[in-house]
Amino acid sequence: MRLLMLGxxxxxxxxxxRALARRIGAPYVELDALNWxxxxxxxxxxxxxxxxxxxRQAIAPDAWTCDGNYSVVRPLILxxxxxxxxxxxxRAVIMARVIRRSFARAIMHTELWPGTGNYExxxxxxxxxHPIRWAWDTYHHRRAALGALFDDPSTAGLVKQRLRHPREAxxxxxxxxxxxxxx
Numbered sequence: 001m002r003l004l005m006l007g008x009x010x011x012x013x014x015x016x017x018r019a020l021a022r023r024i025g026a027p028y029v030e031l032d033a034l035n036w037x038x039x040x041x042x043x044x045x046x047x048x049x050x051x052x053x054x055x056r057q058a059i060a061p062d063a064w065t066c067d068g069n070y071s072v073v074r075p076l077i078l079x080x081x082x083x084x085x086x087x088x089x090x091r092a093v094i095m096a097r098v099i100r101r102s103f104a105r106a107i108m109h110t111e112l113w114p115g116t117g118n119y120e121x122x123x124x125x126x127x128x129x130h131p132i133r134w135a136w137d138t139y140h141h142r143r144a145a146l147g148a149l150f151d152d153p154s155t156a157g158l159v160k161q162r163l164r165h166p167r168e169a170x171x172x173x174x175x176x177x178x179x180x181x182x183x
Contacts, residue, residue: 001026001180002059004077005067006149007087008142009135010098012166013067016087020173021065024180029058031068033113040118048072063180069142083176084158086146089166091139098135 001024005017014030021028034054035043043051055073059066059080066077078084105112105120112118124130128137150160161172 001063001065001083001176001183002081003065003083003085003176004074004081005065005085005087006069006146007089008094008139009069009131010094010101011087011089012097012169013087016085016169016173017065017067020176023173023177024063024065026063026065026180027058027061029055029064029066030113031055031066031070031073034058035068035070036113036116036118038116038118044070044072052076078155078158081158084150084155084160085172085176086150086160086162087169088143088146088162088164090164091136093166094135094139095132098131102130102132 003017003020005013007013014032018028018030020026035051037043037046043054051070052073055076058064059077066081102120102125104110106122109119112120125132127133149155150162163169163172
């Protein structure tokens with residue numbers, strides 16, 4: 001199983017993909033960890049070729065779970081993916097999650113991706129790129145774009161799941177884990 005997990009910032013992509021990877025014994029590919037370098041260097045903008053190289057290496061194994069919405073590497077991932085899962089949750093759910101996550105990370109002073117020195121800081125909360133504002137500002141556009149991707153004939157060969165409420169996540173994870181372990 002090679003699964004790409006999509007959704008708005010704060011929807012729970014990483015949590016789901018990480019947990020499923022653990023259950024099926026596959027590598028977990030966190031696109032944010034591959035994209036963000038020290039000093040908040042965003043490779044998708046600063047050096048997309050380097051990001052593509054990192055992603056190619058990370059998705060080379062026969063099985064993995066991957067989370068993220070980086071359009072610059074999505075074609076590479078979709079070429080290898082077998083499954084596509086979209087966490088299409090209501091904006092209120094996403095905003096509550098992203099605010100809670102940002103607050104916890106800032107209070108705990110958690111390094112977001114080991115070795116980068118990138119930390120959540122309260123003074124960044126009002127910037128356009130901060131996950132809280134990003135989740136709010138991009139919500140409708142992201143939903144439309146992911147809806148189009150789900151309907152795109154190029155993804156017809158993938159097993160697709162669209163979750164509309166968090167209560168659907170655990171049953172789907174159980175089904176996917178059973179499927180992966182039966183192969």
